[in-house]
Amino acid sequence: MTNPPDRNQSPLLQALRFVRPYSRQILLALLALIFTAAITLGLVQYVRIIVDAGFVAGSSQSLGTAITGFVVVALLQAFGTFARFYWVSWLGERVTADIRQAVFGHLLSLHPGYFEDNRSGEIQSRITTDTTLLQTVIGSSASIALRNLLLLIGGVIFLFITNPRLTSVVLLCIPLVIGPIVLFGRRVRKLSRHTQDEIASVGAYVGESIQQIKTVQAYNHQATDRRHFAEYVERAFDVALAQVKARSIMIALVMTLVFAALAAMIWVGGQDVISGRMTAGELTAFVVYAVMVASAVGAISQVIGDLQRAAGATERLMELLNAESLITTPDPVVPLPAEIAGQLAINRLKFTYTTRPGQPAIDGLDLSVPAGSSLALVGPSGAGKSTLLDLVLRFYDPDSGEILLDGINIRHVDPLDLRQHIALVSQQPAMFTGTVMENIRYGRPDASDAEVHAAAEAAYASEFIERLPDTWHSYLGEAGIRLSGGQKQRLAIARAILKNPRILLLDEATSALDAESESNVQMAIEKLMPGRTTIIIAHRLATVRNVDRIAVMDKGQLVALGSHDELMATNALYARLANLQFSTN
Template structure:
């Protein structure tokens, strides 16, 4: 989200968002009919006012007055019905379009490559989906209707002013450019300030989310006062930017209203002279004044709505940035298909890769390795050796800068990422638990699984024991990020999730690291059973957990430096021997 990039014209961004409105042509037509109907009735009511004054008050006719009042009431009732229809359908459009935009943005975000979220704060993205779409809903469901209605009243009022008294109308028209000018001049400033306001609000939301998610760390380090000070700074910055926007909008409204009332005063003075001289009737002057007030009110309303439109334009720009962002990982136009029965053979061929945030530091360099179908391979080495990066590339979270990865002889970049990933199951070192129930989290990798299948997966991961002790067992809510579970319990749920998916290739990133010795042993047995017949890659820092794998690959600074069994590597790899000595307290050979 490049905040330094030049901004497009405000209204053009709203026009780009119009594609979400166009599918609802029926509702647009109903709202437009109601809008025209109510605007016409409003203009017609003024004629009844003229008749009441001339035929009733001035002429002294009680019968004419009664007839005019009856007609006035009929029109007022029709106006109420029309207003109800207009408000309902316009509000319906606002809510429907807002929901569609939120879904479109969220659906698009789920397709973005992980590197996108390294550059963009999740809290700001959340703000755009919630706060910015709410602003847009206000415009579509309210402000746009007000703007169109007042535009109709402005045009219709000017026409009736000409019909009533062309000479007086010229006084009004002379002042319209003076009113429109400030709207145009201040419009861009209001839009830019609105954009800055939304950005600052997003920063506030991001800071709140991060502090709450990490509340244990915040309190453990007694960082509350510092966080309060920093948060106050974010809030005050947002307040000051919002105040600048409010000041500009207030000045705009004040200028417009002053000019409007000056024009009305001039008009009343000229019209009063015409009534005194007999050139127009009192009813005509009354109608003219009402039309003039209507025109003036319409201009004032449009000036205020214009500020809302500018705010919405800023919000729309932010939403369109999300919708127009392109993922670096996409399916090819004509993706290849994997063999009907996947074997699980993997081959890494001369991989080189740097993370986008560290373009000058290779995470992998000239990495080549072949893994036989159904075999197990452990990746060991110091932190930063590139072990987790291999998992990222295998799942196509990133693409290598050079080199290729093959699955059963097919370059994974020639595959649809969705098809590729359905053959993998990942158990991370820090397992992800989603807000929801125990069953929901286990079923995450296989939503159509039955309850019996969920229970069987939990049994295999040795998770049933603690699940049945929870207050609502399988339906227990786990809280945000599984805050109600221990680290080991989260790990076992993640393993159960992988077991349920029943993949051809397992990726285990320190999958037993959060378990105590007894649980680790039982889960290790479950994993060894699960690994049978599947290609398995294991990232391990504790070498005791991988001594029985088929092969071990030793990595350092992104390079493959040795492969072999545990006993072979003790003799052939000084780095592995050193790591082994540190963990097993064995002498270096």
């Protein structure tokens, strides 16, 4: 486990906390890097010996000895390269996996309102594309940078040992090389962040279109979507091209300066060989070291571009990790008893969505639901019925007022503890990619197969499950696409039955069912309700006739409370809704 991020640190420093736990692997990778860099530098000395003792001196014995040593060093280099590649790649894969887990785990703890303001496709892009980019940098680019940095330092040292005068020619050019890297580095980082944002927008648009493909095709919207997608792609291309252009200019300037210095060095060294101040082998070794240093500088300049891209990706990932949930565990927390009665009291409740300021969704609501009783919420769209269920589940906290569970303010309760006692069946039931068994067991992961079967039987779902190709082990597809609306609804009810909660929230749970299925499910719900506190949002008369009380809501306020017959006689709004929406004709 890693510690929570320090939001005052830079994104790269925050990301480093995922690397620190693996100090042993880092040490092994560094040792392998140092070993391979030293071997590479040592190979050049064998080149010098081969030239001076073998080619120039004409000694076959010396040449044979030098070649033998060269082969041995090359084998050691191969071993060191294996160790370096393995441990650096291991670090890249491990750290990427840890970051993905940390980001996903944090996302699951964020309040639902966060996902209303941030597109799911962009969030998915950050977890996949951005972490893959980080994996490339940690598992490859960082290794290349460190290896070439060691070669650069070692090469400069050997250059000094071989010929200090020539080395000064190389060192004079270093400030000229560093300049473009600093100048273009910041621009590359900014463009990299912009590129990742545009790529995320492309991914989000693709995901949305695919998820709603039936609507897209039903409205013949393909041509318009293609045009909009092309605009997204072209914007991403333009930003990426600007980034590539900046990196290309940086690399071109660096390489031009490096090889200009190399040409000047070879000319000066050639004059020294002609005058007898150095041997041909020394010049050869010097040239090889100089080329090595030049190549190292060039490689580092390219890697800096990758690091800038990674910095942009890291910023986006750390933004997710730094996102704060508006629904938190209180301190101190008030524990709920293991067995609750389920009495709900709603006092002076007021709530306004941040996206609709000035329009309260719940406005001064007072309502009491005795333990074990049933309450139906009815009213026109926008009356605040679904919002009230969200507040009971503490998906949001009210602006003022309170919701009491057995006399305890739910804001003082751990949300996990609160939701342990509540089951929700929504108007559009959520199905997950997996089997029938897995989707029902979502209500209680430790339930036995027999308990799952019993819950499905109680929800009148067994009949259609048995007709599926693989019965209980049939895969439902993404979002349960292989099921009808009524089948999804019955599985969701089975999931709630399996959880066996004290409080049951039904948000138009029978709205997607045909008359026969509705009758069956209604009987299942009626068997489930006794002894449980139940709040039902329903538009159908059959659903609300047998509840203990009906609450009529309008514009976030309670306008009437009573039985069906009482409200038909005393409340014009309920009577109108009954005639329009509860009609059995």
